[in-house]
Amino acid sequence: MFLRSATRRNSVRQAAASDASHESFTRLRNLASRWRDGPAPLVFLLPPLLVATWFVPDYDLQRLAKFLIFAILAMGLDFLAGRGHLVSLGQAGFFAIGAYSFALLAGTCDGEPLLSLLLGMLVAGLIAGGFACLAGVPALRTRGVYFLMVTLALGQMVFYALHDIPLFGGSDGIFVCASPRAIEVLSLSGSRVYYLMTVASFGFAVLLFWCLRRSFFGTLLGASATAEVRLAALGYAVLPIRLAAFTLVGAVAGYAGALEAMRFRFVNPELATWHLSGLLLVMVILGGRNRLWGAVLGAALVIGLEDLLVYWFPDHWQIGIGVLAVVVALFLPNGVLFFARRLSFRRLGVWLVRQKESPLR
Template sequence: MRALAVLAALALAPFALEAAGAGWWMQTLARGLIYAIAAMALQLVLGRGGLVCFGFAAFVGIGAYAVGISYAHGLEEGLLTFPLAMASAAGFAALTGLVALRTRGVYFIMITLAFAQMAYFFATSLSAYGGDDGLTLWNRSTLAGRPLVEDDRAFYWLVLACAAAVWAGLRALGRSPFGAALDGARRNEARMAALGYDATAMRLAAYALAGALGGLAGALLANHAEFVSPAYMSWLRSGELIVMVVLGGTASLTGAAIGALALVGLEEALPKLTEHWRIILGLMVLGVALFLRKGLAGLAERGG
């Protein structure tokens, strides 16, 4: 019931914001929900799989470029480009995961970072698609051949529907035997192997799924900004995604979404207060990491 109430509140948010004369916040909220999709996907591998991926932004960037490059060649149909974005990111995740998942700890962190940087520099070399300058989309993707999400409010609802579907899907996955086995492999891999589970295969499947969802976030981000840039793949963006998950609570799927919305909202609001807003933001993140073991999700549980 609480989830339905939150969904209803988010669905009605555009009307409330417009009535309050703050309609421009709808775009910020849409961006926050897009990053919530990416953060929830990262939480699958970080919180449940125990894999600190420092190159997750590569999946987001690949999804965005799948839409941008398709657009440059005249393909604007979202029912085709969105699955293409997810498949491209999932393929990259599966291929790089075959190598990265042979390692653990800091080695896994560095390998995922290296693969992400390779994707970043490859994107900057695509001079036919803007190179360093990025690629502009003059309109959003069509759905069934019609510009159904050209309107900001309609696009916001599309993003909200995708975020809700990802949350529900990952929540169901977490409660499934696969989710329990993945969690068990994080806690005690040797015991799960003795029970007949292939921890590497499970982690690879989770990694590919997370990559696909990162690609979905990238496809939505490209439409949100109507622009695609190599900056979407930078290590700074990967770091932001990790901060979102830590801020919300690494053990909580809902917390990852809360962390993404909180960080995007703070990045929008704090610069209006002071030019030194990054110091304030850093102290807030540090405070959550030190004093809120379960992140903002734990704080919400106390309040509930």
């Protein structure tokens, strides 16, 4: 209790008080921060998302769903990478495992359609979480750069497994074999039922990660990132903390994968491509690391930009994403959300000046 409240209330106040003398500015900043890290924006975000169900054409609903799915994925990755400094480049692997699990298993349950779909999603999440747990034990023995490379390899392993093992249909992928009644529900009145499920999942994910961030577990994960040796010297076993986070985020990615599988009722190995993992990192950093809404904002910006780019340059739209990644890395490493610790324009100025100086100082 003490720990939680103190962290939340004061991290903001103190950080602001130390450099800002304008009280109004401080107050604004506090307000911004509370909004940035709490679930309150859901109140404003959910109604338009829900209303959109009946007024937005089918095709755009699909794209909104895509944004929501990526927002869920990015929130998970941000919890790992932003809070726990576990920069994983293998999230696409768990995403794909979830999608394939759903595609293969959805048809085995022919009960109440909505319930069976939900069950399928949960099972997909569990399977992906199981894989994450299995892979996490060796992967989390490594640190920093090694972890990054190992998770990248992990994602690639999933890609090849899906690609090479005949059960998974090779590079063509497989169709989601849900029961006819479930398919019927999914395609009922366009893809509205599906879309509503995605919105609900998104809402739950926001609440889940909000709780995780406030929890003692979230605090420990953050502590393991800032001073791992110290945490161990205090009597906390670091590996289980990290493993729990990795497993949980893997499970969430798997759940998101099931949602993605339902979107086109079709899955292929491209879901596991490392470009997707990279794109997730772009979202996380662009929005603002270690912020509940940072990942969501990042997902919105990237998916929105991607849509525009695909529209403008259908063949070479990746250039835009590449430029975005480079620009963010150089000028906005703290993200764009609200009051980033250092303002971007000041950084731009510093960078321009620094070009004339030694790069290492």
